Amino acid sequence: MGATEIPQGVPMLEPAPPIESVEVAPRVDETAARKIDPTPLHLAYQACEAIARRHYENFPVASWFLPLDRRQALAALYAFARIADDVADSARPSAARLERLDQIEEDLLRAIEGSPPNPIFTALSDALDRHQLPAEPLFDMLQAFRSDARDATFATWDDLLAYCRGSANTIGRMVLALYGVDDADAVAESDAVCTALQLTNFWQDLGPDLARGRLFLPLGDLDRAGVRREDLADPHHKEQVTQLIELECRATDELYGRGRGITRRVPFALAIQLRATLAGGRAILGAVRRRGQDVIHHRPSLGGWARVRIAAGACLGFDG
Secondary structure, three states: OOOOOOOOOOOOOOOOOOOOOOOOOOOOOHHHHOOOOOOOHHHHHHHHHHHHHHOHHHOOOOOOOOOHHHHHHHHHHHHHHHHHHHHHOOOOOHHHHHHHHHHHHHHHHHHHOOOOOOHHHHHHHHHHHHOOOOOHHHHHHHHHHHHHHOOOOOOOHHHHHHHHHHHOHHHHHHHHHHOOOOOHHHHHHHHHHHHHHHHHHHHHOHHHHHHOOOOOOOHHHHHHHOOOHHHOOOHHHHHHHHHHHHHHHHHHHHHHHHHHHHHHOOOHHHHHHHHHHHHHHHHHHHHHHHHHHHHHOOOOOOOHHHHHHHHHHHHHOOOO
């Protein structure tokens, strides 16, 4: 449950048309790994778009409203994040996950230096170079994934926000760079929206995360609510847990409000995407608040009609 996660059910408008699935080459031995990936660039981007299409609810990479070159670049960024996130969230031992993330960082460095080892990094290398995108956020993202791989907990709200700066805000900043948007207000608003989306996903996934030993609720907030980790799913603590979830949702909604202005600072096509994402994220957050502790047992998502209404509203200029 790491970087770039957008709450499931958030509409991303129209997905790209189907393309043939492209197999991503597995890691090879060190001698072969020193070679540059021979995959043609258009097939490398298709490999990224195939990954993006399978998870298109989670990242705005597939809209017809975006020009092809930017859609491809976003798909490459998303594919990189998806692969690393899946490693961090895997069931393998923590040490094995951390070792694999180190390998991914080595692959990223090689891609930046012009020797990408597989199709995903071939597309990513081209996207970074073609659009003159900064690579530093990708390294920040990997650092956040290492926290996931350690199954880290967060003592305070500020600690959780610091994690989100690496896990979510990095992608928002890359998207702004892709569109040449660099003013300070836009960056601050983007950070607020990306953090809010990441937090919404945490609250939406409280139950599944608890089942696999993950907890993103700040430990200090649990203490103040008089709730222990093992009490969260206990019906005898329903009132305290519901109040705790309400507290976190209220703080998250404030972040959405703080970031709403971003839709007025970006090009029209991206603004449509962002309005849909904002509205969908806030709708999921509202469902979490209404369920309270029950969200742990019944994960909320948006139905088809709700997603259609949100997408239509985004096209008409509403962001929820």
